[in-house]
Amino acid sequence: MAITIRTATPADVPQILAFIRALAAYEREPDAVLATEADLLRDGFGPHPFYECLIAEQAGHPAGFALYFFDYSTWLGRPGLYLEDIFVGLEFRGLGIGKALLQRVAAIAIEKNCPRLKWEVLDWNAPAVDFYRAMGAEFQDEWRNVRVSGEALQRLAGIPAAAPQTTEAAQ
């Protein structure tokens, strides 16, 4: 049956959040998703969208999604496309839906004059690694990913941590 790939609309937000949660569970971080429907609506469909999203449907049922944004290559002097999430529901695997989503994202990159498409994959996710390699992707394993978040970000920004409770105050 036919696979359809279409641009997400505000009505898809509950389904997008369900896909984000399913992907986080697959990535062994089921409790990591703090995003709400209101967040996704504001940031994807407001006056200044921070991401764009595609929905894959199999015979009318939502089967997967791809969520991307524009990054920037200072070497190429052009925005690139960064694929933050790509996911196909477990019951829809093996039908070519992941390939169709990735191909559509690549076509959008070409259409927007983006010279490259980047994303990340977990090193233990061998089926995904093999799939991406078969799609012509290169692995840039000399680059390590770094992040600062939470209290470490506040410390780096020079914002003092909340004062620790003294014994006296705790009594």
Added chain:
Amino acid sequence: MAITIRTATPADVPQILAFIRALAAYEREPDAVLATEADLLRDGFGPHPFYECLIAEQAGHPAGFALYFFDYSTWLGRPGLYLEDIFVGLEFRGLGIGKALLQRVAAIAIEKNCPRLKWEVLDWNAPAVDFYRAMGAEFQDEWRNVRVSGEALQRLAGIPAAAPQTTEAAQ
């Protein structure tokens, strides 16, 4: 002498390109920079900027830069800050300029309500790795970086490669 960190203006574009080239040379890719001043002007200072940039000055001399854009965290439901480039000129090392740039970027992340700051570092760049660790950064080494570009991106998008020259046509 005082270190000043300020937002880049269109007049800084030649200096930004010089920093991008110096960073590429430091990263052992001196020929990788195809960006032009026109590219950087259009993409950073037009009606829809794809990046923002800070310039560090030491006693009035341009000493370093940091270039970042907004990415998106589907787990946190918020834009994050992605630091594409940070660089301090070799003659300005050891003065705390890199730290001052990174602190300012972190402060901008907090100000923009971005819950995390991400970037990449080359695995052989031990001084940078040590510096980032000292700044409170985490290394997410379970994530591999993937990219598709050039002809592989066109193939993935379903655009046929240019027909190879036949022997006849080449004569």
